[in-house]
Amino acid sequence: MSTKNKVALVTGASSGIGEAIAQKLSTAGYKVYGTSRRGGGEVGQRTFKMLPLDVTQDASVDAVVRQLIQLEGRIDLLVNNAGFGVAPAGAEESSIAQAQAIFDTNFFGMVRMIRSVVPHMRRQGSGRIINIGSVVGFLPSPYMALYSATKYAVAGYSESLDHELRTQGIRVSVVEPPYINTPFEANSMQPDTPLDMYREIRAGMEQRLKDGIAGAEGPEVVADIVLKAATATQPKTHYAPGMAGRLRLLRRFAPASLLDAGVRKDLRLDAIAR
Numbered sequence: 001m002s003t004k005n006k007v008a009l010v011t012g013a014s015s016g017i018g019e020a021i022a023q024k025l026s027t028a029g030y031k032v033y034g035t036s037r038r039g040g041g042e043v044g045q046r047t048f049k050m051l052p053l054d055v056t057q058d059a060s061v062d063a064v065v066r067q068l069i070q071l072e073g074r075i076d077l078l079v080n081n082a083g084f085g086v087a088p089a090g091a092e093e094s095s096i097a098q099a100q101a102i103f104d105t106n107f108f109g110m111v112r113m114i115r116s117v118v119p120h121m122r123r124q125g126s127g128r129i130i131n132i133g134s135v136v137g138f139l140p141s142p143y144m145a146l147y148s149a150t151k152y153a154v155a156g157y158s159e160s161l162d163h164e165l166r167t168q169g170i171r172v173s174v175v176e177p178p179y180i181n182t183p184f185e186a187n188s189m190q191p192d193t194p195l196d197m198y199r200e201i202r203a204g205m206e207q208r209l210k211d212g213i214a215g216a217e218g219p220e221v222v223a224d225i226v227l228k229a230a231t232a233t234q235p236k237t238h239y240a241p242g243m244a245g246r247l248r249l250l251r252r253f254a255p256a257s258l259l260d261a262g263v264r265k266d267l268r269l270d271a272i273a274r
Helices: 016-027 058-072 096-106 108-124 145-168 196-214 220-231 243-253 256-266 269-273
Strands: 007-010 031-036 049-052 077-080 127-132 170-175
Touching: 007 016, 007 058, 016 031, 016 077, 016 220, 031 058, 049 058, 058 108, 077 108, 077 220, 096 108, 096 145, 108 127, 108 145, 108 170, 127 145, 127 220, 145 170, 170 220, 243 256, 256 269
Parallel strands: 007 031, 007 077, 031 049, 077 127, 127 170
Antiparallel strands: none
């Protein structure tokens, strides 16, 4: 599918996966607008424009979409990447307010963007929406319960929405990467009601997360998959790059007890507990 004269909007594009996606789309021929809460920031090697956007605010979302329609007259591709995590912690170490905050960005932020963009895509009779999920959206990680829950929600919403919009010329995909070597940890929120009983477990899980990220592929692997999904004649609903693809097969075909044991061994949960 040609990218000539196509307009793309990428949220959370100031660094990491979002920046790599925006750069990849721009290189492929899209006219790309990235967003972040701070807007432009350091330009560096970017070949795309940055706009200020807070996905937790209806007015901010509507203003950016309205601005883009005024500038370009259309939006052909929306990539919902904005989000953050909670540092490894017991599920009970986050308050209800913190749980609501992470859902407000990771899930409802995506919903706000889609609600604002879809009417324009529907009038065009075409459009692509790609939501960035995670491997923990189909294989949940212990001590990342809230983050896993938001990514499960992203996956379910994306799959349902694709069925709804397909007959209107709009396709929806979710990309579910594994560990990616980005500053994920720096953007993670610390639990706001920590309990001493989890202190050693938290430290062990934080180190395991650091090790996993340090040895992971860079964000370009996600950017490549997003471009593939955006330009495919018949896009898939789910894309799982790298190790995530193998984990998805395991989730589907491996016995539950074997997968359970594998998760605990990989994360060293029983060793941490001792």
